[in-house]
Amino acid sequence: MRFSVKPFILSLLVLLVLFPFAYLGLLSLAGDWRFPDVWPAYIGLRNWYAVLSAETSLWQSFLLSVLISVSVATAATFSGFFISRLVYYHPKQHLLTLLSYFPYILAPVVFAACLSFFFLKLGLFGKSGGVVVAQFMVAFPYALIFFGSFWGSKTQQLEKLVATLGGNLWHTFQRVLLPMARGMLLVCFFQTFLISWFEYGLTSIIGVGKVQTLTIKVFLFIKEANFYYGALSCVLLILPPVALLYINKRYVFNKLV
């Protein structure tokens, strides 16, 4: 009989994937875990109780992150949907899409640093609103490119069909385009939500430490060497995307070009 490595490799793979989740979960429950102990001296919910207390304001950070990400995702998805129609039907379609690639491909943190002067002048520096606007600038090109595939010749024909059946532009959107794109709108919403949810560099520049989203909190805890709270914020950061994955994998996996 031939010896097969397959079960070992597959088990190793599963372990590798699950390990970070288990480890971060354990670290968020741990206390007094000093070198060289392999196992923490304390395991319990005391860090989690602290989250609910006002002291660390992690709870507020979580809510703030949700609020910012939902705003960014809503704005980016809808503006992306409507504007990509104009862009992809435009005679200069290729030039316009190329232009939208630039902000998408540039490191958001550098983009933000070069823009910070304008945010300062507009009074958006260090404000949640400013962070929403800045993250929108990154999420919008994504949404725009995302919907590009929707506006093909098939959709154009359907639009003309509605016109010849007596429908105006409002009917076209309300009865055909929006219902047809429902799945895509949902996927785009969650993906732009995650772009915002995971964003650190740009938020730290525009938010100047005053807008404390969860990613900012993780960094603050790392700087303070408070690894238990750091792990706890990580768990909070990971939970929503895991839940989304459970509902529908397409919400998280993006293979956009």
Add this chain to the structure above:
Amino acid sequence: MRTKSPHIGILFFLAIGVLPFAAAFVYALLYSFGAVGVLNTSYTTAFWAAVFRSGEFFKSLGYSAAIAAVSVAVSVGLALWLVLSYRRDFEKKALSFVLYLPLAIPGVVAAFFTFQLLAQSGFFARITYALGGIDKARQFPDLVNDPWAVGILLTFISLVTPFFVLLFMNVYKNERLGELKTLAVSLGATPRQVRWRVSIPILLTKTRTLIVLYFIFILGAYEVPLILGQQSPQMLSVLIIREMRQFDLAKIPEGYAVAVLYTFIVSGAAVLLFYRKKKTADAF
């Protein structure tokens, strides 16, 4: 049908999709020549000269490019091997969910986790200690903030590999690779030939654009090298932000000069990528 509304829409597109990028670029350009900013020295090329003289930019560019290249190459290789060997197992329901799980982990968390594992007082050091391999934390090899960027590389590889596994699985299905493989076998190809002449070329050509895109993303990555990187050389984004936030005001325009250079390189890559994609798209 021909009303003004499309024009208003395109204007809106230019205002939110193009103007910020243009404004950021022009501002950085002006700043790097001393035309705007705190120093306000009026036009000078001194900062650009300083950037080229110090060579820090080129070191950082080379360092970032090397990290991006190694990370992408290892990830793609690993993903190819996994998909071609275990694709059928990955399609089973339980395993397929596990495969998607890594996508829930952002860069910040991955970097934090790597730090917890690999630092000199980290989890692996503790295990080595328990097994009697070391007596002091100091003896454990420094794998974070190290000159070989081991921590950074491991983090990027573990972030990017799952993505490419899923991508290749996807392409495998869409391009009907299974049928093409059967066809190749019926034409007399050996399993080795099928792998090297059919499967791998198809998977790589279909994902070429995304592979380059991931190289560019890692080139500009910020959080991971910020947590796991060393003082010098630094990856590009970290270098740019550090220079812009210096107390030495003369350094700030140099930061903007580096930002301009970086933007230039990345935009050039975007143009190339885009036209190649268009060309292949037209061909099909």
Add this chain to the structure above:
Amino acid sequence: MFLEVKQIRKSFGQEQVVTDLTFSLERHKTLSILGQSGCGKTTMLKMLGGLVTPDGGDIRLDGASISHKKPEQRNIIYLYQEDLLFPHLNVFENIAFGLRLKKHPAKEVRQKVETMVESLELQGQQSKMPHQLSGGQRQRVSFGRAIINNPALLLLDEPFGSLDAGTRQRMQQLFKKIAGAFSITSLFVTHDLKEAILMGDEIAFMKSGVLKVYKSKQAFIEDPETGVQSEIGFWKDLK
């Protein structure tokens, strides 16, 4: 005349696609137009439907010019070659689409759609989604969706082009029946000689953007350019 088309022309860049198109059609009649692909027939239909703007000329429907009306105001329905159904709506809702746009009362919509479903021989398929239908069924839904709106003019662009021979024949018969029952005025474009003769009350031939309408079917058959003669010759030679 019910439909009058006067000197319509259209060019894309250098290429003159439709040249001085002039013809007319009586109410409740079908004009079939024979032409090979690329002869400008699709562009011609799209200009009538308002989906393409002509470079010049005039289109009059029931005495009034419609050249400057938007497609949704013309009451002319253009039917695509492919059976273009709304993928998110079932058979019933696809057929009901135009009536819903015009906000007809629900009861009336139900009644009309059910009658239509019956004359299309689609009973029991109402709640199916487009991807669950066969090619012929899809084309019938597409027909019903157009005809139920009681269009002044129906434009059919190779409607049976993608169907197999048997289905095609059944569809031709069904269309004749329905066109009669609903008093449809229509233009029927096809590249199939037999279909052109079969479907039209009147018949025309289009080549390189020029349309020639025949006084009678006999005139059409006798013109060597239409290809009828060479077809007859082929079958004769076989004997």
